[in-house]
Amino acid sequence: MELSQNARIVLEKRYLKKENGQVIETPEQLLKRVAQNVAQADYNYQKSPEQVAEVEQGFFEIMDSLEFLPNSPTLMNAGNELQQLSACFVLPVEDSMEGIFDALKYAALIHKSGGGTGFSFSRLRPKHDIVRTTGGVASGPLSFMKIFNTATDVVKQGGTRRGANMAILRVDHPDIIEFIKAKKNKEEFTNFNFSVGITQSFMDAVVNSENYPLVHPKQGHVVEELSAQKVFDLLVEMAWDNGEPGIVFLDRINQDNPTPAVGDIESTNPCGEQPLLPYESCNLGSVNLSKFVRNQAIDYDRLKQVIHTAIHFLDNVIDMNQYPLPEVEQITKANRKIGLGVMGFADMLIQLGLPYQSTQAIQTAKDVMGFIRQEARNASNTLAEKRGMFPNFPNSIYQQASKHLPLRNATLTTIAPTGTLSILASSSSGIEPLYSIAFTRTILDGQKLVEVHPYFKELAEQKGFYSKELIERIARTGSVQGFNEVPQDIQALFVTAHDITPEAHVRMQAAFQEYTDNAVSKTVNFPHDATQDDISQAFILAYQLGCKGITVYRDGSRSGQVLSTSNTT
Template sequence: SRIEREPDYSAVTARLLLEQLRLETVSALDLSTEVPLAEIYPQALSAFIHAGIRYELLDEALAAFDLERLGAALKPERDRQFGFLGLQTLYDRYFLHWNKARLELPQVFFMRVAMGLALREDDPNARAIEFYELLSSFDYMASTPTLFNSGTRHSQLSSCYLTTVGDDLEDIYGAIRDNAMLSKWAGGLGNDWTPVRSLGAHIKGTNGQSQGVVPFLKVVNDTAVAVNQGGKRKGAVCAYLESWHLDIEEFLELRKNTGDERRRTHDMNTANWVPDLLIERMREDRDWTLFSPSDAPDLHDLYGNEFRTRYEHYEALAEQGKIKLFKKIPAKQLWRKMLTVLFETGHPWITFKDPCNLRSPQQHRGVVHSSNLCTEITLNTNADEIAVCNLGSVNLAAHIADGELDVQRLERTVNTAVRMLDNVIDINFYAVPQARNSNLQHRPVGLGLMGFQDALYQLGLPYASAEAVEFADLAMEQLSYFAIRASATLAGERGAYDTYDGSLWQQGILPIDSISLLEKARREGDFSVNTEARLDWAPIRELIAQHGMRNSNVMAIAPTATISNIVGVSQSIEPAYQNLFVKSNLSGEFTVVNPSLVRDLKAEGLWDNVMVNDLKYFDGSVQQIDRIPTELKARYATAFEIDARWLVEAAARRQKWLDQAQSLNLYMAEPSGKKLDALYQLAWERGLKTTYYLRSLGATGAEKTASAAAPAPEMAPQPQVCSIDDPDCEACQ
């Protein structure tokens, strides 16, 4: 409770918890309680590995490591990096335990994860130490499933799985079974439901009519609740549907709190898979036709101009009466409804089919039919392939030195991180064979970043500024450069991935080049993306031409909700939510205060009890506290005080360097139809592949956060406000 007045109390509390953990662990491992932690660590590693194998928690292969050498490599002083929230999260949910007693100390935990990832290396001891150094320094953090399961007997290390559901009962219930099996071992799920025929479609076998997609989604919802990953975290699934599917209007309402409960899914996420053609029709105020996939089966696998041609062919068949089951609606009406339910329920998220496919390095081997649970993965799926992605994130805040990006440190981090991610693929436990086949063939990984907001604080830049957008571009280009180079270097050592021939990589088309493929498919005026590069990419192109790529996909920016807590930095690419708030998660409630703000206010002589109370009154906002300088008000503007278009502009700069996508939350204090329409059209024009949650404030919250923060970027005039749920709203004109 003292943390709100002095952030350093977070470290003090973490030390107290560490002492409690020491006593608990050494007792469980039969070690001396009298020896200080720094001296107990080398023995603790060896004792833990043997106990873990004895209790059938750990892979027996860990006993083959040189435990004395690894124990000597542990760095007890790194325990002092933890804040209370980070250590309590590890204590509650990550450290392995037996009979409710923790068996792992923090540095032992990081070494266990590193050992698990080094099992198949030529020199596993040296690599385990290298991986440990990276994790324990907080320069990089592996994803939650990797931290949970690395080195254990069930090494399910992947974060997310993407599936396509076929159009018959056996396929549908097979997909639901796969969901349960994958969810059991802590994987988040993205299901593509577009192939399933719509309500009213003919069923040949029974000569009856289909009930459509929605009743099955209710079963998926309840399966996610029932299989909750062993109590470690909630089971989580997202259903995707293309916007031409005849059930789309009912799909949009799945998360509503009113209506028939049998046709609602309150625990499941949903996302729209939007083709460019719908946006074009909406902009031209033309009609949009909805079909059952049983009448237009190939639309599912088409994108770009091929989709447009075939879609218009089916529209002509419908006009001629050759397709009986279809529905014509104004495209604006559907778009408006998408934005309305997004505002009301936060779902379905809006994701864009064509950018995901036209820029996919693997378009020679199939189609991206959906993203994942958090909208950053864009991998092919079909009846025989469940796409798998293995994630980890660079802590960008740890790579700022002397007011600029520490490029050499970033290079070292990325080289080791890509190797660790590639190792995951071979070590991974696969709950279903389609996931194994897909992952071993294509070897996709997703290196992301976190601590972007903290990096901006260190640089003294407001999130809502052209300088922050430039930094997003600079940092992502460097990360992309090193990540692609690391994968190509690994290909030289281990061989290229199996399906490399024919890929965009093999054609010499890097992510920065694939923007032109999207631009060619768009009409004039529908595309506006900065394509400048700072680095010399010629050596990377030569390296790929020489060795190929080890991984079909290399980068994706995930939300990092939990691992950023562990490391103690801001989530992913998110702006600060509030400068003082109480965070609730599975570990309890934690006071979180922005240490950068406190440091800057102390420098100005402004940090006192009155300031704490003011921050509480204004819900963590500094905008209405008169004594705070204008410069600090801009720098510490919170998510709802930043014009959301700045988030889109920064995301667009990152997207040009990414072979996958990014989890992009958008914040709007007072949403309106016009504002949302302008925002999501801007996201589309800037070539974004996906968006994630839309967060909005209640009226009372919005009143308090009236902002003196930075104005909106210049590219678009401030839209006039209108009510989003007004049926006469002209937002889309």
């Protein structure tokens, strides 16, 4: 395994097995532990020990080469006591004391095991509503969410990672204005991402400058009407102010719900890439695209092999998983959703010589993701023939499709942020452009180290314009745009998230979404001086292009952020 120093630090801190605070496994032993554990599932399907050993070797190889990594909980917990392998959960929040506090307890159990939770609070009766049993008044979704936030702080995931939550409130919930404004106070709800659940009828009302109704979630009557434009503008203003709330397009998400007969999707996981039914969980994994370029072309043969092994791996994870609740186990095993995605996409584009903003880059995104989705389906079909279709298949959209292909898994593809995985693999994260070409890292003793992107360093040395002084100057902003000593074509290739127009960000997200069963994690970056109108246009473009949601970030808009490119370890 070729690991960077950063990767080793992260592994030691959070992933390698410890006893009495001492690390007791090497990175290779970690991969062996994971491969060995996940391969065991093959015994459920009449495999011999020799065959299982072969499967284990295949799993080990694609991880050891850093061509594929499963989500963090699988790396941390497979073969260990916890054995909780999934990153993503959605829990229902019913409108009753029992319902609310059950959800709180379940969330605590999931956080303890390294998973993240998403909730829709839309079923809760609004603030000031009457509580029939006591004659008192309801405190509303926001006050309950504060308790979830505090519980998350307290649990701290047993030292692995801090719990992450998503809170969704439908745009037609009577408390929506309070929800939209809630994160203006940056001290509150620090363990939550907020997203407004937007409906198609709301978007129609915005376009037609009409009012839209706020509906009582239990009784179904219209509580009041609001100007759709005013609510949209408030949403835009808040997102401009500090990036939150984001939005999710609920109708668009439910268009792709593979099992509408089983239930509606009302929430996603914390980072938005995985819409799930109540109690459903999902395990993710990512192919590292930076490992698949040979002679300036994509090695589709190798990519196909890795996809097939990865789908086999992720399907096995469902069997080997220790579920925190019987309800989660039941629905997860009935749908068998998995999410294979990518990291290192920006690195791959650089190797191919394609600027991120170019039309060829968009085409490459479609080609690669289209290939991954197709091969993932083929692999799931092969598994279905050997292991059976997912139990809800007869209830699914695939059964109704005229030429249906039996599948082992209700969904196959998801683009995760790969926040930690990309550090382990030393690749660019998810489908994001590079964050900076060079930056200054302050290490523990206060010493400053300038780090430079390895491809840029290599090219700069080859073309003879590399100098320590140049790299130090680049590290001040992270960007190479406008540096005369850097040739134009290299400037075009080494663009960062801040050099790219918001429109290009949204178009890339939409290109991946077109070929992804679940959703796409992406941040649409804006310069500091972007206007609210710019944000509004990005929201509308994302809606028009069929994205399932959008998260924006205006540079420097969160408190304490001085320079977007400095980094502290």
